[in-house]
Amino acid sequence: MFDRKHYFYADLPNGYQITQQRAALANNGKMSFPVITPGKKVYYKSVQLLQLQLEQDSGKSLHDEQLKRSLVDLNRAGLPLMELVFAPDLETGEEAASLVKELMLILRRLQTCSCKMEEGALRVDANISIHQEGDPLGVRTEVKNIGSVRSISQAITYEIHRQLDTVAEGGAITNETRSWDAENRRTVAMRDKEVLQDYRFMPEPNLPPLHLNLKPGSKSTEELVSVAALSEEIPELPEDTRQRLVEQYQLNAETAIILVNEPILLAYFVNITRDLSEVPTKVTSNFLINDLLTYCHKSNLNVEDCSITANDLKSIVKGLHTEQINLQAARQLIQLLHTSPTAKVKELIEQHSLEQICDLETIEAYCQQAIVNQPKAVQQYHKGKAKALFAIVGEVAKISGQKANMKSVVACLEQMLNSAKK
Numbered sequence: 066m067f068d069r070k071h072y073f074y075a076d077l078p079n080g081y082q083i084t085q086q087r088a089a090l091a092n093n094g095k096m097s098f099p100v101i102t103p104g105k106k107v108y109y110k111s112v113q114l115l116q117l118q119l120e121q122d123s124g125k126s127l128h129d130e131q132l133k134r135s136l137v138d139l140n141r142a143g144l145p146l147m148e149l150v151f152a153p154d155l156e157t158g159e160e161a162a163s164l165v166k167e168l169m170l171i172l173r174r175l176q177t178c179s180c181k182m183e184e185g186a187l188r189v190d191a192n193i194s195i196h197q198e199g200d201p202l203g204v205r206t207e208v209k210n211i212g213s214v215r216s217i218s219q220a221i222t223y224e225i226h227r228q229l230d231t232v233a234e235g236g237a238i239t240n241e242t243r244s245w246d247a248e249n250r251r252t253v254a255m256r257d258k259e260v261l262q263d264y265r266f267m268p269e270p271n272l273p274p275l276h277l278n279l280k281p282g283s284k285s286t287e288e289l290v291s292v293a294a295l296s297e298e299i300p301e302l303p304e305d306t307r308q309r310l311v312e313q314y315q316l317n318a319e320t321a322i323i324l325v326n327e328p329i330l331l332a333y334f335v336n337i338t339r340d341l342s343e344v345p346t347k348v349t350s351n352f353l354i355n356d357l358l359t360y361c362h363k364s365n366l367n368v369e370d371c372s373i374t375a376n377d378l379k380s381i382v383k384g385l386h387t388e389q390i391n392l393q394a395a396r397q398l399i400q401l402l403h404t405s406p407t408a409k410v411k412e413l414i415e416q417h418s419l420e421q422i423c424d425l426e427t428i429e430a431y432c433q434q435a436i437v438n439q440p441k442a443v444q445q446y447h448k449g450k451a452k453a454l455f456a457i458v459g460e461v462a463k464i465s466g467q468k469a470n471m472k473s474v475v476a477c478l479e480q481m482l483n484s485a486k487k
């Protein structure tokens with residue numbers, strides 16, 4: 066059912082907002098999602114979804130401190146929006162950011178939201194409180210104006226520490242709304258929330274109640290929307306994809322999480338593994354994640370903005386599998402293809418002589434040279450320090466211009482060094 070919530074503010078031209086106060090669209094849901102913290106093991110967290118309601122968006126107020134004036138952008142005022150209210154089940158900023166990431170993946174799959182936080186298509190308000198273990202929850206503050214997923218985690222982490230410091234200094238937390246200042250990485254007080262507002266709620270006379278049919282197997286009619294019929298239209302959701310990737314392609318959980326987080330990478334993976342069935346799936350996923358994704362991150366690039374085609378990637382993976390090229394050459398190809406998008410992989414390999422050297426005689430000559438150049442490492446190796454081999458392998462890589470086949474080099478060096486020992 067829909068209700069009117071009345072309040073007076075410049076961003077609300079009607080003087081009221083249509084929302085759902087008495088009977089929201091859904092209650093008591095649950096969401097489970099992976100939490101990824103750099104340097105830590107991935108774990109799954111569960112959060113209760115208290116309520117999902119439909120309401121009208123307001124306009125956007127812009128306060129210009131320097132000119133001492135306020136502007137209001139009414140373009141989005143009155144548009145429908147979906148609000149999700151979660152229970153206070155999360156413990157860190159990373160957990161909150163991971164929850165929002167999962168929500169974004171789901172909403173994008175459903176094609177109900179672009180989820181572009183920078184455009185305000187998805188907005189997050191974070192409620193934060195601290196308490197001693199076993200005690201009830203403390204007084205909460207609400208942080209608004211969070212403009213990116215990274216800011217969610219930063220704002221919450223900041224606010225947790227601010228509250229801890231305040232209490233440690235003998236102060237008290239006030240129930241207030243604060244704003245995230247991304248530039249200075251801190252939250253600043255906006256207004257207090259101590260006074261309960263009377264919104265003069267009333268049933269919305271222009272919108273009749275929405276009737277849902279919850280019976281399994283039911284069909285939608287003009288008067289009744291069938292939840293079962295709607296759920297049949299739901300595409301595969303991110304968690305199901307992760308499980309499918311693990312089962313169908315024998316990938317590990319971390320790899321599946323990364324692929325699902327980057328839909329374009331997942332599309333490449335499916336495309337390449339389908340067309341190159343002879344290549345182990347791990348070769349493809351390793352290349353896409355360790356090389357392509359890493360290159361994009363380093364170049365501050367979204368994977369979808371990297372102008373390398375699926376066919377080019379396929380050629381590189383094939384080259385890696387057949388040992389025509391090695392990993393260094395594959396990395397160089399990514400860079401070359403990105404900077405000259407019309408070039409072809411085959412031509413680039415020729416032009417830049419990226420072909421891997423597998424000829425055994427040449428490799429033997431390189432290894433002999435490397436043994437001469439690295440007497441210290443050879444000595445250590447003979448004394449039983451197996452790791453010293455890396456230095457000699459590195460020398461071969463240098464001599465060969467990173468082109469020697471490393472598998473053959475290691476085998477050749479081991480044979481040479483071990484027979485010299487005897």
Ligand SMILES: Nc1ncnc2c1ncn2[C@@H]1O[C@H](COP(=O)(O)OP(=O)(O)OP(=O)(O)O)[C@@H](O)[C@H]1O
Pocket residue numbers: 150151152153154190192193194202203204205207
């Ligand atoms: N003590 C607490 N500590 C941390 N979070 C809390 C605490 N109490 C409630 N919350 C969380 O605060 C949120 C309350 O959101 P809700 O939209 O219902 O209220 P509100 O913030 O008063 O509304 P509005 O955003 O319209 O001002 C919920 O996500 C809830 O889990």
